[in-house]
Amino acid sequence: MIPYGTGRPLLTPVDRDVSRRTARLRSLGLGERPDATFDSFADRVAEVTATPFSIVNFIDEKRQFFAGLHTPAGARGRSGLGAAAAGRGDRYLARDHGYCPHVLVRRKALVLEDVCDYPRFAGNPVVDEIGIRSYLGAPLIDRTGVALGTVCAVDTVPRAWGRAGLDTIKLLAREFVVQIECREGGHR
Template identity: 40%
Template sequence: MTFPTGTPHPRTPQTELDAALRAFGLTGPEPELDAFAAQLAQEAGVPYAMVNIFGAQQQFFGLHTPGEDSELPTVGRAMPLDHGFCPEVVARKKALVLPDVFSSPRFAGNRVVDEIGIRTYAGVPLLHGDTVLGTLCFVGPVERSLSTGRDSLALIKRRGSDVMEFLYRRAGIQP
């Protein structure tokens, strides 16, 4: 789902999100979240993975990208709210797996398909109660067989739980 620039994003109200981010001590990129992203990318066999926090834009507090010698596009630590598939995950508060982005016309036209060459996606919301802190996702430039969807869903849900357990433990918050 893409959201036209200037359109309100269907997410947790900003004041609620800001309070939750403060409680978890999430202020910007973190080496521990980069490590979660790197491990997810390795397990998924893709070049990109992100721990994505939503505010005025998508911010990657955890990021794994291919090395400098790669021919794949570089991804920075921020992206507009109308790019990618994570806004759909935030709006739905549910995981989304797209083994082959082109198999769904609704998602095939997203800007990241052409700009970054994304062909496969899996993402899960990072939920604290009803508050969506952000998402954990992985993306890759090669489509996958639709039969891989269940394995990708299980992986992204498991790793999303791992990220939330880490955040709860670090902040001393009971889930």
């Protein structure tokens, strides 16, 4: 799809639920600051999927926010995951970067064993800027039906995730939604 007047493909899908999601994130107090519990969950995702990066990602009107983040020790970079890994605390990424916005709008898990095999995804800035080559992500759909964000695992090399990877990331997303609902109910 080429938006009128731009002459280039639309890489990030139109997000019709962004206002509703943003309001829900604000009501839950999510998407503004890192959370040690969410970082621990991201560590677990990285361990289970054997990946160098994993993220609990909330997406609002302006940006993506990595509320939970696992990065390899000593990783370096100028922006996004690399900057966070370098210890700058930069947990933000533009809305048009990465694959989580696609998962959010589709409301379905996404498996990209090698992003370069998909022209739509190979041109994403995270390929050149961060070095992402494979992606496994699932939406975080809460009890109200709002897709709040995603949980994902990424690697800098192609990965054969297969059905097992898809099932794993979907299970982890459901598990994380339970954590959010427990927090909402005051059961920290």
